[in-house]
Amino acid sequence: xxxxxxxxxxxxxxxxxxxxxxxxxxxxxxxxxxxxxxxxxxxxxxxxxxxxxxxxxxxxxxxxxxxxxxxxxxxxxxxxxxxxxxxxxxxxxxxxxxxxxxxxxxxxxxxxxxxxxxxxxxxxxxxxxxxxxxxxxxxxxxxxxxxxxxxxxxxxxxxxxxxxxxxxxxxxxxxxxxxxxxxxxxxxxxxxxxxxxxxxxxxxxxxxxxxxxxxxxxxxxxxxxxxxxxxxxxxxxxxxxxxxxxxxxxxxxxxxxxxxxxxxxxxxxxxx
Amino acid sequence: xxxxxxxxxxxxxxxxxxxxxxxxxxxxxxxxxxxxxxxxxxxxxxxxxxxxxxxxxxxxxxxxxxxxxxxxxxxxxxxxxxxxxxxxxxxxxxxxxxxxxxxxxxxxxxxxxxxxxxxxxxxxxxxxxxxxxxxxxxxxxxxxxxxxxxxxxxxxxxxxxxxxxxxxxxxxxxxxxxxxxxxxxxxxxxxxxxxxxxxxxxxxxxxxxxxxxxxxxxxxxxxxxxxxxxxxxxxxxxxxxxxxxxxxxxxxxxxxxxxxxxxxxxxxxxxxxxxxxxxxxxxxxxxxxxxxxxxxxxxxxxxxxxxxxxxxx
Numbered sequence: 001x002x003x004x005x006x007x008x009x010x011x012x013x014x015x016x017x018x019x020x021x022x023x024x025x026x027x028x029x030x031x032x033x034x035x036x037x038x039x040x041x042x043x044x045x046x047x048x049x050x051x052x053x054x055x056x057x058x059x060x061x062x063x064x065x066x067x068x069x070x071x072x073x074x075x076x077x078x079x080x081x082x083x084x085x086x087x088x089x090x091x092x093x094x095x096x097x098x099x100x101x102x103x104x105x106x107x108x109x110x111x112x113x114x115x116x117x118x119x120x121x122x123x124x125x126x127x128x129x130x131x132x133x134x135x136x137x138x139x140x141x142x143x144x145x146x147x148x149x150x151x152x153x154x155x156x157x158x159x160x161x162x163x164x165x166x167x168x169x170x171x172x173x174x175x176x177x178x179x180x181x182x183x184x185x186x187x188x189x190x191x192x193x194x195x196x197x198x199x200x201x202x203x204x205x206x207x208x209x210x211x212x213x214x215x216x217x218x219x220x221x222x223x224x225x226x227x228x229x230x231x232x233x234x235x236x237x238x239x240x241x242x243x244x245x246x247x248x249x250x251x252x253x254x255x256x257x258x259x260x261x262x263x264x265x266x267x268x269x270x271x272x
Numbered sequence: 273x274x275x276x277x278x279x280x281x282x283x284x285x286x287x288x289x290x291x292x293x294x295x296x297x298x299x300x301x302x303x304x305x306x307x308x309x310x311x312x313x314x315x316x317x318x319x320x321x322x323x324x325x326x327x328x329x330x331x332x333x334x335x336x337x338x339x340x341x342x343x344x345x346x347x348x349x350x351x352x353x354x355x356x357x358x359x360x361x362x363x364x365x366x367x368x369x370x371x372x373x374x375x376x377x378x379x380x381x382x383x384x385x386x387x388x389x390x391x392x393x394x395x396x397x398x399x400x401x402x403x404x405x406x407x408x409x410x411x412x413x414x415x416x417x418x419x420x421x422x423x424x425x426x427x428x429x430x431x432x433x434x435x436x437x438x439x440x441x442x443x444x445x446x447x448x449x450x451x452x453x454x455x456x457x458x459x460x461x462x463x464x465x466x467x468x469x470x471x472x473x474x475x476x477x478x479x480x481x482x483x484x485x486x487x488x489x490x491x492x493x494x495x496x497x498x499x500x501x502x503x504x505x506x507x508x509x510x511x512x513x514x515x516x517x518x519x520x521x522x523x524x525x526x527x528x529x530x531x532x533x534x535x536x537x538x539x540x541x542x543x544x545x546x547x548x549x550x551x552x553x554x555x556x557x558x559x560x561x562x563x564x565x566x567x568x569x570x571x572x573x574x575x576x577x578x579x580x581x582x583x584x585x
Contacts, residue, residue: 068338117338118363122362125359125363128327128331128335129331129334129338129363132331132332132336132339133336133338134335135336136339136340137339146335158327166329166332169323
């Protein structure tokens with residue numbers, strides 16, 4: 001699935017691939033599993049599919065004051081909290097209070113936390129917000145990027161395409177839209193509910209450059225997150241719902257789970 | 273002689289002026305700003321017609337605000353408050369991003385354009401979101417002042433305007449904010465049998481006219497009607513009268529009268545509003561209002577009734 005990508009702006013964004021991404025992602029997966037073992041449980045399937053994307057995007061751009069990384073598929077909040085925590089951006093372990101009374105670690109991202117400028121969860125809004133950030137950077141003449149990670153089910157929202165229309169009209173080549181293509185959504189498979197066909201062609205028709213990658217290979221993600229020289233960029237990341245936990249992988253029923261502590265312990269030991 | 277501008281034209285002109293010195297101001301339109309937009313002419317790099325995309329537009333404005341801009345985004349009230357409602361709730365209400373949403377075509381000012389272009393529910397919707405300043409300025413000068421106040425504030429704003437009606441604003445001292453209740457002058461310590469509270473342009477014009485007819489009726493014009501502002505009006509209102517009639521081009525449900533009634537349970541608060549019917553027919557702004565039972569004659573009748581009938585005056 002992976003294809004060659006434009007490297008026109010590679011020098012401009014020549015950030016070396018960190019060597020510890022696999023370790024960070026493994027730690028983040030453990031945290032996600034811990035959040036599934038809290039009294040509330042969490043959206044574990046989509047969190048495990050998106051975690052490599054989040055950890056890598058934050059590694060590449062999380063320290064750039066002119067760039068923002070937004071999780072638009074906000075139900076994967078556990079992944080966002082875990083990724084921010086392993087990158088040292090959160091003051092406390094999210095798994096220790098996730099979903100609890102008085103905790104800011106709510107089931108969808110909370111903008112009162114550091115590293116989360118925009119609360120998402122109602123699907124589509126994070127994409128438009130990131131486009132606004134990208135537009136601001138374009139107007140201010142910075143090199144900053146608006147980077148957003150959304151779901152493939154989320155593409156059913158009209159707001160996505162309303163935003164894509166504006167992004168291409170404004171030639172926002174500093175906008176990167178990563179689609180976590182895990183094939184699942186709340187009630188089952190995307191393919192069974194409302195298939196998103198010809199996705200590459202669809203984004204290309206909206207004026208995007210398109211890169212298709214393995215959404216769990218950190219080097220592929222890292223390299224793909226270099227903006228195109230002229231067009232907004234859609235990174236179609238093929239992922240596996242529940243990635244890393246054999247019992248969950250590819251199972252649409254893994255969308256949300258609340259698990260006992262002993263099971264969480266086993267899953268963490270056997271993370272693939 | 274200078275031509276009096278409508279609220280929406282005053283908005284565009286004032287914002288273009290402000291942007292001369294305030295580089296953070298950016299003007300967004302959703303394809304309803306019209307040709308020869310003064311901001312576009314004077315500041316083309318900071319003017320963006322996003323196209324017909326209200327929902328995305330408000331979120332994009334939030335992103336611009338986060339990056340340090342002061343975005344003013346404008347579209348008709350029906351689309352601003354209803355179509356883009358969720359973005360307004362989240363970006364402006366919950367997250368309090370510094371977005372100014374300017375909404376012409378408030379109420380039925382679209383006249384013959386029909387119900388799709390009318391907004392008789394917008395205040396109820398925006399009011400329920402919390403955190404958002406709501407202003408319904410009357411006339412050119414007050415509109416200009418509200419735009420200046422919005423630009424200087426870090427709070428999200430919903431500014432409800434009309435279509436093409438142009439009015440002289442009621443006089444207000446330059447050192448008094450539009451957030452303060454504006455009371456038509458009466459004798460010192462005057463206590464009214466009834467106080468009219470006007471919200472919006474048509475309502476304010478009606479109240480100005482009828483206050484002249486009844487010497488024991490007071491008139492207070494409320495430019496801001498968000499919950500915070502209404503709370504601040506309670507004591508000044510209590511000093512004026514015990515009974516109030518809110519005149520507002522809006523549904524009774526979620527209107528200013530309903531909130532004031534909750535804030536002043538020991539007082540009587542009545543409403544002259546646009547009723548419960550859908551505005552089905554064409555006509556001018558005033559004619560459509562008349563079809564809804566909102567206008568000079570029905571208001572006069574309501575005032576007379578509240579004063580105890582013809583014998584009570």
